Amino acid sequence: MLRIRYFGHSTFALESAETSLLLNPGIWDGEPVVPDDFDVRVIALTHHMDDAVGNATAIAENSKAWILGNERTIERVREQGGRPWLLHVLRPEEPYTIPGLSITPYSLQRADPDTGERFENLGLYIEMGSMRVGYLGDTVVRGPFGQLEMDILITPVGGGDVFPIKDAVSLCIDAAPRLGIPARASSPDQVSKFAKYVDQFSSSTVPMVMEPGQVLEVMWAAGNEFRYTLS
Amino acid sequence: MVVIDLEESEKTVIGELSELQSAEATGVLSINNVSEQNRIWNVRVLLDDTRGRTTFEEDVLHAGEIDAGSQWRTEYGIEIDAPVLTLTEVYDTCSTVESEKPHWAYAFGKENPVRITITVKNECDGQIDDIAVTKWIPPELDNVVIESMESGNANYDPENRQVVWNDFIVYPGESSTLVITATATVEDSSPKDAGKILVTYRAEGQQRSVLAPDMTALTDFLTGIDTAETEPNQWECTLECSNESDLMVRLDRAEAYVEPEGGGEKVKMIDEAPALEMEPNAEWSKMFEIESKSPPRCTHDVVYTPMRTVTKRVLGTIEKVPQTIPVYQIDYMKEFDPPSVASFDKTPVEVTVEVKNVGSARLNEVTVEDHLPDDVMPPKREHITVWVKGEEYTGDYEFSIEPDDQDPEKPHTLTFRITGLKDTVGELEPGESIKINYAIMAWRNRPEKEYPSPIHCTANTYPAGLITEIGSAPDGHKLGVIYKKRRIAVKKGINRGAGAGEYDVVIVVENKGEVTVENVVVRDWIPAGFEFQSVDPPEEEPSLQSAEDGTDLIWRWARMSPGDKKKMVVHVRGEGEYERREPVVTSD
The missing domain is CATH 2.60.40.740 (Immunoglobulin-like)
Known part of the structure; x- marks a missing residue:
């Protein structure tokens, strides 16, 4: 079973019986989305900006969690005082594997909100709790995720620096995950439109709109029946 | 005979859908002294208990004197609920589509097949004639045709845009119908006026009030008693009346009295109620005998009146308010x-x-x-x-x-x-x-x-x-x-491999454009003398195709999204110089 907790924006925590993974614990308007004392084993950051890195250093310090990211991101964490022995550089398409967790990063892109220039944002293909989760972070491109087999796809929908709704929906249609979870919406309307369009145009994906604080439990019942419950 | 004439007029207004809006009636009661030479006087019109629902406040009207050939008249109001002739108009804006209720609006931009059905019905127990129905035809209507009429004549006057239907009679309880068809075309969506209807009619012998007037009057009429002694102390007394006018006079009562010689109560000797209709110059007499030493002292009481006849009619008008026809x-x-x-x-x-x-x-x-x-x-x-x-x-x-x-x-x-x-x-x-x-x-x-x-x-x-x-x-x-530009790049590098004659050929394919590309085909070439060994990653193994001067390597991908990148390292082995040719990429 996999539990997916939504903190808001792009931040999720994935928990299985064996381990836990925190994704992009960003800071928004000066406020961290995840408390510093959040207990987690691994923190994965898809890029180096504050809305991904956030207070990852403090969380890792408290919980002795690994921090994963590309070189630029790890450098940023190091500058923030991250313990070097807790840092691990992710390289595109090189799986990071520990018991109960495998993360394969793919080099995607995100636009800089100030300059518009693109820089690397990792898309993460996560295998955890018998589930395959695609987490696109703050991507503006889909990369190979249209061809990957996923049970759950977490995709931004906010437009601007990240995916617009159309690309998120289009990816759901092509990749056909069982659940499509919108994130990083800049308005509630974007989430409802994502849900409407996925419901309407994707034959195999159920749109799963999560509110901050909600927990989604997904499991394989009897080994082959996909089930989910949203708290 | 003197003529008592009741001419009562009713004026009715009906609404857009032929509903009764108002019905008012007034009357003129006139006394016409048709005599050429005789005046009548002390004229009283007796209404008695028939003045109900009229504005008359007295049972008796005092008309005074009326000279020969003259008239006395008075007007009155009548309370009515409905006219004797009713009018209904059904203005159907779409006669080609059957429906229980008529269509009531014009379709914009269409030739609306209009049918106007006008029906008049006689609600009284006498015939109504001199009926004239005038229907104003609105300017939106064209191709106006009188489709049918049950009686009378109907004609359309295109200059005045009026249909006039007349020359017919409607008998008691019956009705008559006129049907007009036309085509309506509207240029804008403002409500249109369907044209009013005016009906005039006459019902001879009919009245709206229940007045049953009678009359008493006096005119030139002589009365007297002729006393003649036939034998001593025997008298023959004759009451004589003569109509001196040129009017018919009805003698209603004739009484004669004698005073006893010794005094006392008068004795009635003639007591007649002949109801006699007397022609001009006609006479009437009645005789009695009495014994008296002196000439008897007789008196008489005669009641008469000029005869009258009553004529009456109802004149009516109905005005129908034009129906408003909206446009959809x-x-x-x-x-x-x-x-x-x-x-x-x-x-x-x-x-x-x-x-x-x-x-x-x-x-x-x-x-x-x-x-x-x-x-x-x-x-x-x-x-x-x-x-x-x-x-x-x-x-x-x-x-x-x-x-x-x-x-x-x-x-x-x-x-x-x-x-x-x-x-x-x-x-x-x-x-x-x-x-x-x-x-x-x-x-x-x-x-x-x-x-x-x-x-x-x-x-x-x-x-x-x-x-x-x-x-x-x-x-x-x-x-x-x-249009989003497609931009797909392919790069190639040739590196020496681990062993002699081994080369690692690096092929990088990247979608640098703004849109997804499909059916991507990359074609590279291995020169003659070299053979394909393997590829990293193994799932990107190309298809091999023999060529005249070597081997073609072909990769196919169904779709590459913006930012998608493929990197393959092809391991080859052989002898000789490894010639470089540029890979070719095509896509949709």
């Missing part, structure tokens, strides 16, 4: 949001269609036929939202999609039919609208192609007549396609 007309708005989509991409597009009642009539049903081009995935019914009058409509409506699938490779026609509004949320009033929203998915649209999405909207009233319609041009409402 619609306008529409169709929008795509976004109005344009990126080429070769999948983009959800919100489609909003609003049909507005821009006429002056209420609408009971609206139909929208929306055509979607190919390369567009149509909506499912459950994702369609309809608003009526600004409120989300949860009532039932017909929706169909043809063909009934979501295949984006085919064009589709969506039909929305919202009917029976009067029984659900009420008819669509002027200014109100129906809005439909749904999403489509633009599906990899090509920039060189056009995607028209024409629309056709219709509306109707209750009862349904001709539709009013509006639509776009057949190539209207094009979904815009923004």
Whole structure:
């Protein structure tokens, strides 16, 4: 079973019986989305900006969690005082594997909100709790995720620096995950439109709109029946 | 005979749908002394208990003296509930469509087949004649034809735009009908005037009051008693009356009295009530005998009156207020949001269609036929939202999609039919609208192609007549396609391998464009003398094809999104110089 907790924006925590993974614990308007004392084993950051890195250093310090990211991101964490022995550089398409967790990063892109220039944002293909989760972070491109087999796809929908709704929906249609979870919406309307369009145009994906604080439990019942419950 | 004449006039106004609005009646009671030479006086008109529902306040009217050939008259009011002749007009704006109730509005932009049915009915027990019906024909009407009439003559005067129907009689309890047909065409949506109707008629011998007037009067009439002694102390007394006028006089009572010689009560000797109608110059006498020593002292009392006859009639007018005929007309708005989509991409597009009642009539049903081009995935019914009058409509409506699938490779026609509004949320009033929203998915649209999405909207009233319609041009409402440049790059590097004659050829293919590319084919070449060994990653193994001077390596990918990158390292082994040729990439 996999539990997916939504903190808001792009931040999720994935928990299985064996381990836990925190994704992009960003800071928004000066406020961290995840408390510093959040207990987690691994923190994965898809890029180096504050809305991904956030207070990852403090969380890792408290919980002795690994921090994963590309070189630029790890450098940023190091500058923030991250313990070097807790840092691990992710390289595109090189799986990071520990018991109960495998993360394969793919080099995607995100636009800089100030300059518009693109820089690397990792898309993460996560295998955890018998589930395959695609987490696109703050991507503006889909990369190979249209061809990957996923049970759950977490995709931004906010437009601007990240995916617009159309690309998120289009990816759901092509990749056909069982659940499509919108994130990083800049308005509630974007989430409802994502849900409407996925419901309407994707034959195999159920749109799963999560509110901050909600927990989604997904499991394989009897080994082959996909089930989910949203708290 | 003296003529008592009752001429009562009724004036009726009926409303747009022939409902009675007002009915008023007045009368003129006149006494006409038809004598050529004799005056009548002490004229009294006796109404007694027949003056009910009139404005007469006394049972007896005092007319005084009326000279020969002169007239005395008085006017009065009458309370009535309805006229003796009723008029109904049925103005049906769409005679070609059968319905229980007549159609009441013009369809904008159509030739409305109008049928006007005018019926007059005699509600009294006497015949009504001198009927004249005039119908004003409104300017919107053309091709005016008198289709039928049950009696009389009817003609259309195009100069005055009037149909006049006259020369007929309607017998008690019966009716007569005139049918006019025409074609109405309206240029704008303001309500139209259907033309008034004026009816005049005469019912001889009829009256609206229940007055039954009688009259008493005096005229030139002589009376007296002739006493003649026939034997001593025997007298023959004769009461004599003679009509000295040229009028008929009725002698109603004749009495004669004698005073006893010794005094005492008078003794009535003649007591007659002959009710005798006396011609001019006619005489009447009655004799009695009496014994008396002196000439008897006789008196008499004679009551007479000039005879009268009563004539009466009802004169009537009915004015029908012109029916107001509204016009039903619609306008529409169709929008795509976004109005344009990126080429070769999948983009959800919100489609909003609003049909507005821009006429002056209420609408009971609206139909929208929306055509979607190919390369567009149509909506499912459950994702369609309809608003009526600004409120989300949860009532039932017909929706169909043809063909009934979501295949984006085919064009589709969506039909929305919202009917029976009067029984659900009420008819669509002027200014109100129906809005439909749904999403489509633009599906990899090509920039060189056009995607028209024409629309056709219709509306109707209750009862349904001709539709009013509006639509776009057949190539209207094009979904815009923004050309996004495709840019796919391929790079190649040749590196020495671990062993002699071994080379690692690095091929990098990257979609650097703004859109997804499909059917990507990369073709590289291994020179003769070298052989393909393996590739990293193994799942990107190319297909090999022998060529004259070596071997072709071919990779195929169905789709590469913007930012997608493929990197393959091909291990080759052989002898000789490894010649470099540039790989070639093609895509859709």
